[in-house]
Amino acid sequence: MTEAYAPAPVDVERLRAEVKLKYREVASDPTKGFHFHTGRPLARMLDYPMDVVDALPDRVVESFAGVNNPFSMGELQAGQVVVDIGSGAGFDSILAVQMVGRSGKVIGVDMTPEMREKSRSNAAQLGMDNVEFRDGLAEDLPVADSSVDVVISNGVINLCPDKLRVYREIYRVLKPGGKIQIADVVVQKPLPDDAVADIDLWTG
Amino acid sequence: MKEAGFAEVRIGCMVDVFSGSAHESDAKDFDTRGIVFSAVKPGGR
Numbered sequence: 001m002t003e004a005y006a007p008a009p010v011d012v013e014r015l016r017a018e019v020k021l022k023y024r025e026v027a028s029d030p031t032k033g034f035h036f037h038t039g040r041p042l043a044r045m046l047d048y049p050m051d052v053v054d055a056l057p058d059r060v061v062e063s064f065a066g067v068n069n070p071f072s073m074g075e076l077q078a079g080q081v082v083v084d085i086g087s088g089a090g091f092d093s094i095l096a097v098q099m100v101g102r103s104g105k106v107i108g109v110d111m112t113p114e115m116r117e118k119s120r121s122n123a124a125q126l127g128m129d130n131v132e133f134r135d136g137l138a139e140d141l142p143v144a145d146s147s148v149d150v151v152i153s154n155g156v157i158n159l160c161p162d163k164l165r166v167y168r169e170i171y172r173v174l175k176p177g178g179k180i181q182i183a184d185v186v187v188q189k190p191l192p193d194d195a196v197a198d199i200d201l202w203t204g
Numbered sequence: 205m206k207e208a209g210f211a212e213v214r215i216g217c218m219v220d221v222f223s224g225s226a227h228e229s230d231a232k233d234f235d236t237r238g239i240v241f242s243a244v245k246p247g248g249r
Contacts, residue, residue, distance in 0.1 A: 033225075035222060035225055042221075073214065073242040167205050168208045171245055179242055179245075180241075181242045185238055189233075
């Protein structure tokens, strides 16, 4: 018998506020030292193609804070429409633009203003005009129904208490036959109830 | 994901991604790993 699904019992608004604070720091001071790695050393650890990464300016890579490599589940194809949930400073979105080419399009969605500002500036620095970064939540994507070929995300959905709602929202925006390629975190030990409700542990 | 309607779920590699970070202790306590997976919205082929 499987257990009935229930969203994690946390104060969602407080959690979002704390996450925004944390990722504002990652945008503005990426080498400060967090509970996660950042930048080029992290990209190397996650087997990103370093010839591609090393060709990018520091500012594009320094705030990267993913947890695995979504592109390891398959290369994107030319012409595809891609959504990057929790696009941060735009590292994965910019790699996605390079894969889908001029005929494709990438939409990054992030709720942290400082990250959106940095990602827009990074894309502009690279002369990319087929990527845009929108304000939004994983649970309520600012994207039309059945309009997307691939949804990527990296280290973000773990920060959403209602994961089923997020996956239903991703399902809504994908075309039939569309694909998700998601990197996220798992815990391999049972979490006590007080840990699940502890926002400090969610944000590190 | 299956409850949301997805099919063809595939799981990729798992990485000890927090090891050695500045504040890795909580991640270590719960044996936290970075994973990657894919799935498909049925139809359309």
